[in-house]
Amino acid sequence: MARFRHTVTLAPVPRRWFESCVAALYDLADGTDVEEARLRLPDGRPLPGLVLAEGRHLRPGARYRPVNGRRGHEEPDPDQCLTVLTWDRRGETALEVATLDDAPDRPLRLVCALGLTSAARPREAWLRATLRSGGGKRAKYLEGFGRLRLDLGRWWPQAAGHARRPSRAPLNGTLTHALARVTVTVVPHPAPDGGWRVTVRARVSGRSFARPLVPVATAVLGRRARRAFAEALDRAAASWNAQVPALAGTDAERWCAELTDALLSQ
Numbered sequence: 001m002a003r004f005r006h007t008v009t010l011a012p013v014p015r016r017w018f019e020s021c022v023a024a025l026y027d028l029a030d031g032t033d034v035e036e037a038r039l040r041l042p043d044g045r046p047l048p049g050l051v052l053a054e055g056r057h058l059r060p061g062a063r064y065r066p067v068n069g070r071r072g073h074e075e076p077d078p079d080q081c082l083t084v085l086t087w088d089r090r091g092e093t094a095l096e097v098a099t100l101d102d103a104p105d106r107p108l109r110l111v112c113a114l115g116l117t118s119a120a121r122p123r124e125a126w127l128r129a130t131l132r133s134g135g136g137k138r139a140k141y142l143e144g145f146g147r148l149r150l151d152l153g154r155w156w157p158q159a160a161g162h163a164r165r166p167s168r169a170p171l172n173g174t175l176t177h178a179l180a181r182v183t184v185t186v187v188p189h190p191a192p193d194g195g196w197r198v199t200v201r202a203r204v205s206g207r208s209f210a211r212p213l214v215p216v217a218t219a220v221l222g223r224r225a226r227r228a229f230a231e232a233l234d235r236a237a238a239s240w241n242a243q244v245p246a247l248a249g250t251d252a253e254r255w256c257a258e259l260t261d262a263l264l265s266q
Contacts, residue, residue, distance in 0.1 A: 004202040006230040008237035009195050011244045015156045020252035026089055026119045028256055051076055058087045089119045107134045125150045140178045148173035159188035159196045181205050200233055
């Protein structure tokens with residue numbers, strides 16, 4: 001088993017700003033309408049590149065597909081699909097995105113599901129991803145499953161130093177492959193300047209015939225792997241700190257308007 005740990009400092013995201021952006025996204029989605037499978041924004045402008053292929057708009061089972069220009073301007077792409085699993089502003093909202101790479105020798109299907117509990121006061125967010133292959137006996141070595149869970153109700157109190165159990169990780173996840181399993185936990189603490197001191201821990205364990213290889217690889221490449229782990233997190237933190245403060249300084253309505261313009265420009 002290999003263990004990694006690194007701490008970075010991140011610019012904070014105000015909780016009220018985050019919640020106002022979530023509410024604005026729900027307002028935007030709830031305000032859209034459907035006209036002959038085409039989506040229209042609340043102001044009446046058509047949303048290009050996406051059509052309602054099945055079901056009722058924003059109801060469980062509704063399926064949306066992008067328009068595939070390669071197959072014709074009005075034909076939905078059969079290899080990509082967005083499905084509404086649940087849509088409840090007070091309860092849980094969950095969406096599923098499926099993508100198929102139908103290569104003849106090694107077809108791959110990626111399915112990602114994203115969920116949020118309570119739009120008015122977000123309490124939990126989660127992500128699940130599954131990669132499957134139909135490529136024969138060795139397909140399992142291309143497959144994998146990942147999950148990520150964020151306890152939003154715990155994150156901000158813990159980041160401010162107000163949590164009762166500050167060592168408990170509000171963000172955790174796992175990535176499972178035929179040969180390895182990676183477990184990640186993320187714990188925030190307050191930084192002196194008002195930012196977040198975020199500690200990321202990762203644990204890698206081998207599976208199947210790769211189980212005895214992980215200790216050997218750790219002994220040989222451990223220092224280099226830990227340095228690469230720390231450098232990757234430092235780069236991610238630098239990118240976060242370069243973009244998040246300006247973004248968080250934008251009010252939710254303006255942010256939503258900019259998002260709408262970006263969607264229309266596609």
